[in-house]
Amino acid sequence: MSYGYGGGGGGGGRRGRRGGRGYRDSSRERWDRGGGGGGGGRGHSRNSDFGSRDEQERGGGQRDRPPPHLKGREIGLWYARYGAVRRKQADRRSVCTQDILYLFAHVCMCDYKKNRNMNNFVPIDRAYRPFPPFLSFSYLKDEPPDQWDEEEQQEEKEKVRAKEKDLEYLFHKVVRDSDLDDYLKRDLQGKKLDLKYQEMLEVVELINCNRVVVVSGETGCGKTTQVTQFILDDHIERGMGSLCRVVCTQPRRISAISVAERVAAERAETVGDGNSSGYQIRLQCRLPRRQGSVLYCTTGIILQWLRSDPLLSSVSHLVLDEIHERNLQSDVLLVIVKDLLKLRQDLKIILMSATLNAEKFSKYFDNCPIIHIPGLAFPVEEFLLEDVVEMIRYRPQRQDHRPSRKRGFMQGRHSRPEKEEKEAEYRESWPCYARTLQGSCCLLVVVAPCWFGVPVNCWCCLVSLVWQEGAILVFLPGWDNISSLNDLLMAQQMFRSVQSHLLLSPQVFKRPPPGVRKIVIATNIAETSITIDDVVYVIDGGKIKETHFDTNNNISTMAAEWVSLANAKQRKGRAGRVCPGKCYHLYNSLRASLLDAYQLPEIMRTPLEELCLQIKILKLGPIAGFLRKALDPPTEKAVSLAIKHLIDLNALDRSENLTALGVHLARLPVEPHIGKLILFGALLGCLDPVLTIAASLSFKDPFFIPLGKEKMADMRRKTLSRNSKSDHLTIVNAFQGWEEAKRRGARYEREYCWDNFLSANTLQMLHNMKGQFAEHLMGAGFVSSKDPKDPMSNVNSENEKLIKAVIVAGLYPKVAMIRPSHSKKRPGVKVYTQADGKVCIHPKSVNAEETEFNYTWLIYHLKMRTSSIFLYDCTEVSPFSLLFFGGDITIQKDEDQETIAVDQWIVFRSPARIAHLVKSLKKELDSLLEGKICNPAPVDWHNRQSKDCAVITAIIDLITTQEKPTSSTNSASYGRPWASAPRGQHIYFNDDDDDDDDDN
């Protein structure tokens, strides 16, 4: 298929569509229906008339001829443009004296003027050179390579002359040409008949005739921006525009905004402002008019809408985009929508999916019709490891045999059972597969020690191999691999003399200047979330990090796994955005044959507590029953575990009804533990700092740790912790510092963030989220102002110990025990949890290397198993905070000691008299808090006579002053009455390092 100049040309048209400029008619592109399915395959996708040089050369000698459908003047102009293209190519070849290496986190530049010595670069056997012509290294030379010789230059001159001749018309008077008139008219009519109007009718007709339609097509085929507009315009044309309100869900905030902006531009409008297109995402919206409009929003927004409008009565068409990604939220919305169809006869559902699994969604909705929109991507040639090894003539070298794998890289020992089965199958099939490779060098790949499954040299060779025009995108699973590959490449002569830029630089997205080329090394963030437009080569490392929830051990895990076919396809697609590309998958064909079709849907690998609360607040029926209706239901074990946790948290009662606390937690847009933290922050008068903590735990940590600056970043965080032994308070301190710096001006803000390794964007988001939480609290009646900084909500905000107690109240029972370590090799402490035994404090925590703790207990929020089990954030907490804000208290009197225990495992020695006092005070507190939760009202801190205030103040005093010897409750003869009792009967591990004295 070809695009003559009348159609705008392949390249020009694409630019128009992507650039977001120009009006709809000029920018909307044809959806090629004759293409024979999908855009990924070779040869049938769109291409420009000029094609690539390789293709023309391989394609049978048509390289200098215009396409046959062109006539007269078009042929002349074709030559003119062709000449320009060839000249540009020639220019590029001659000026490439500098190259650039972009890293996702590091942006590095290298200057070939200083390092042109190719001999130091390619570490393979030189006897296998030269490379095939299309892999020439000619760009490294100052002069064009030999192949680009006189003959071609002569051709070039001829093209220029042809072009000049043709362009003479510029100086002629315009005269009427009736042939041309006819042609233009036919052309325009043809376009109307053949292209978009016809297709619009087809799509819209299908939607009009069916309640549910699946629209399948690859990313970039225009379905997101076009289908919505087709629906709207059809209604407007039929004089029914006011009945149309299209809502289109997006999995990511950024895409909701960019798509809305793109549609607005196509319609020659601004986004929002009561126009026909707009967006809504959390804390940010530009709404279109209520009727006759298209709204793009994140999926979470619709789930929130459902709380106040379970029928989505204001929506006429609900478009669910990117459902093939199988996000938790889109899977949940699918179940809801399926039920909603029974109640809303007039609602139209349009499901948009990648081609790969469109069928599945159609089946889910009673075999609803599927319409396919061919992709606009360029063809991408794919290679597997066997091809790559063959191409680079790989032979193992002596240096290959030194171990080059970084510690714990594969993290295979924690692999999931299903993955283990796949591995077994791979091992089983290996001998047979190996026989088919007899004599091929591919076998060596497996024999030689590898970095990341691929011999170290291969990586450098491969990068050099594709060191052609166009950007290179390398997919690796994690930062450590990115860092290693960076080091690997930097060790090569050609990449020496680099300038490093910290952080994700905007340069990653920019086209490099002439003569400069880029390599982007990225995680799967570059699969969907960011798009680097000029990528021509993709190197797919074949692995992806995946979180999973291990229901047997009740722990989240993250490990590098083999990609799914869907990931591989998505990665490949990244190479075909500007011209035909190439994709190198670094796994062999046996592995390729064993790849899963898709990643496990998120709903099947994530804890479900929050989702269960949502199901209850949306009144969607019994939790298990609802989840069984999902496209891929989570396991019953995962569901019952989540319900059990919610009962333990007192969010659900035994009959699975929401408690008063559960209702509040379900309303807050955070997971239940963080919700509880927020409520306690409000009730105990330390709202502002607690909201900072809640926002950061729920969104993300504002600290970033650049590669190579780990020590410095650690030091700055440690300073900000002010010896609080708390990651949570460190964030509070950092946030307060940021607020102060921001007040002083933008320059100070920038400096503060830079000095302390903080992200201003994240801090701003946290600030906005805090406002949202405070509004919720005011709406529910817990505070009297929607300002998180309102003095009435912050009477205790300076009380660090109380804030720590509130963290316990929110995060309990996520508690770990600290024991001293006697290891000489690794000084510090040992940390244990009840369920996991020994765990590690994550190295980024301010407590990671701490040896001096005041107490023996930590509270944490995120625990995950990667190379070990890590507590990602933690705060040292006191016994009193655990006693008052933890679980049930039991008092025991054994022969030699009296103890008080929280949930029977956090055991303290205590005289019975004090233990009983604590227990009764805790009972008072519980009933008071229960009352507050059932009938929310701000605590009247001024009225010290009120019972509320009396009890709370007593507890606050106790928590605040506990370790002082003169403390009122800490009376008389107890030197260390609250020391932990490691020999308590329920402590599960045998750690014989108790050196506490018994003063009793």
Add this chain to the structure above:
DNA sequence: GAGCACTGC
């Protein structure tokens, strides 16, 4: 001694 990716009226 380590950081897949998202999201919330």
